[in-house]
Amino acid sequence: MNKIKKILIANRGEIALRVMRTAREMGIQTVAVFSEADRQASHVRYADEAVCIGAAPSSESYLRGDVIIDVCKRLKVDAIHPGYGFLSENADFARKVSDNGIKFIGPSPEAIETMGDKLAAKSAVSKYDVPLVPGVDHAIMDIEDSKRVAEEIGYPILIKASAGGGGKGMRIVENTEEFEEQMQRAMSEAKSAFGNDSVFVEKFVTSPRHIEFQILGDEHGNIVHLFERDCSVQRRHQKVVEEAPSSVLTPELRKAMGEAAVGVAKSCNYYGAGTVEFIVDEDLNFFFLEMNTRLQVEHPVTEEITGIDLVKEQIKIAEGHELPFKQEDIKFKGHALELRVYAEDPSNNFLPDIGRLNRYVLPQGPGVRVDDGFEEGMEIPIFYDPMIAKLVTYADTREKAIERMLRAIAEYKISGVETTLSFGTFVLNHEAFKSGNFNTKFVEKYFNPDTIVHEEDKEEIELAAALGAMLINERNNDQADRTNGQISTSKWQQRKWVS
Structure with a gap:
């Protein structure tokens, strides 16, 4: 086995810290890379070594693969952990890393390339009897041909970019009249986002659940799944609330989906940690959506219910170890929830709200986990994803996990920027979520921005109420003193406030 002694984390923020903590537990040294905007970041100070690799924009720093590889050579780094985002699913970068020893x-x-192209992925998994959404398995460029395919499938249909992700290059089409315009938009957006305007057409599954399975594979051909996560609460096709396990899967359906997820991984000889994503319709039919060839943002909920450190397993797999467990050895217990705490304003279409963390107090107590990369007084950089932290709660039942999350949200004090904490409270208090009867249309169907009470507004209301109660109490005491024939100077006048 090739023991790894030093890892460079080609990422920033909470995921960089997450990887570094496991590496430290394993006795492995860590190297941070950082942009000029992240010079004072937590992951930079935590690492054993840190190197500035460029200016604030990611194109001038975190996406500079050649510079990152040069740092590895200079500091005698054994391995690179890419985290998620940035270069994590860049096959050319992965190849260059390996080519440089x-x-x-x-x-x-090769696995990254196959699963990074949705059409190639569909072709690969079709050999493993994995359910696919009805549609075509090739890129469509001709408008009239596309219309014929759409009519055969039946509206509504979904136009998707072959190289797409994150909702880009994706259009829902309800009828023939709007097809051509939406097709042109999808192709244009795909070209702009991915440099590839190839799109394909498939049936649009209305009101689906978004359920994904965590998989692990080693370099010896062993592949297992670590059960599912339900990621149906989304805004702009991006997840905000995740949980494990799903509240709708029966043991039989869980087994079938888990086996399908393993089949997807086998189709590309997968090793490492990955996620196979499915959509599940109202009748609990499931269909393969895509595979993410990296660690997911929401991996902590899987760690909480299985007790398995996914980063540790990634490192051991990279060292050449076989998986230490078989499928039948893996069990899950309890329930876990994750809220992505973004610097976004839920009352303003979730637009980013960049600024300084004037107040930043973390929740604590049993069953509460916060993966973050910020401290009080730090700035949220405008150059990157505005996620501040991942707030995770765990309990022995779903109901208790929800109660614990609501308590943790109430304890989490952030001022200076708007956040999704208030949105999390809305979701967890909503009957549709509590009952488990929800899907990816949750925000569209239930969310009303007017219901959101901003954290700073709430604090001002609480302070005003407290001051009002104090004034009333002081006035009553003064009146009581006068009634007793005494003259008193109000304590309100004597009080010295210290801010």
């Missing part, structure tokens, strides 16, 4: 803590470049 450095271990890429992730899957093979």
Whole structure:
């Protein structure tokens, strides 16, 4: 086995810290890379070594693969952990890392390429009897041909970018009249976002659940799944609230979906940690959506219910170890929830709200986990994803996990920027979520921005109420003193306030 002694984390923020903590537990040294905007960041101070690799924009720093590889050579780094985002699903980068004698803590470049192209992925998994959404398995460029395909499938249909992700290059089409315009928009957006305007057409599954399975594979051909996460509460096709396990899966459906997820991984000889995503319709039919060839943002909920450190397993797989467990050995217990705490304003279409964290107090107590990369007084950089933290709660039942999350949200004090904490409170208090009867249309169907009470507004209301109660109490005491024939100077006048 090739023991890894030093890892460079080609990322920033909470995921960089997350990887570093496990590496430290394993006795492995860590190297942070950072942009000029992140010079004072937590992950920079935590690492054993840190190197500035460029200016604030990610294109001039965190996406500079050649510079990152040069740092590895200079500091005698054994392996690179890419985290998620940035270069984590860049097959060319993974290949260059390996070509330079450095271990890429992730899957093979070939697996990244196959699963990074939705059409190639559909072709690969079709050999493993994995359910696919009705549609075509090839890129469509001709408008008239596309219309014929759409009519055969039946509206509504979904136009998707072959190289897409994050909702880009994706259009829902309800009828033939709007097809051509939406097709042109999807192709244009795909070209702009991915440099590839190839799109394909498939049936649009209305009101689906978004359920994904965590998988692990080693370089010896062993592949297992670590059960599912329900990620149906989304805004702009991006997840905000996740949980494990799902409240709608029966043991039989869980087994079938888990086996399908393993089949997807086998179709590309996968090793490392990955996620197979499915959509589940109202009748609990499931269909393969895509595979993410990296660690997911929401991986902590899987760690909480299984007790397995996914980053540790990634590193051990990269060292050449076989998986230490078989499928039948893996069990889950309890329930976990994750709220992504973004610097966004839920009352203003979730637009980013960049600024300084004037107040930043973390929740504590049993069953509460916060993966973050910020401290009080720090700025949220405008150059990157505005996620501040991942707030995770765990309990022995779903109901208790929800109660614990609501308590943790109430304890989490952030001022200076708007956040999604208030949105989390809305979701967890909503009957549709509590009952488990929800899907990816949750925000569209239930969320009303007027119901949101901003954290700073809430604090002002609480302070005003407290001051009002104090004034009333002082006035009553003064009146009582006068009634007793005494003259008193109000304590309100004597009080010295210290801010």
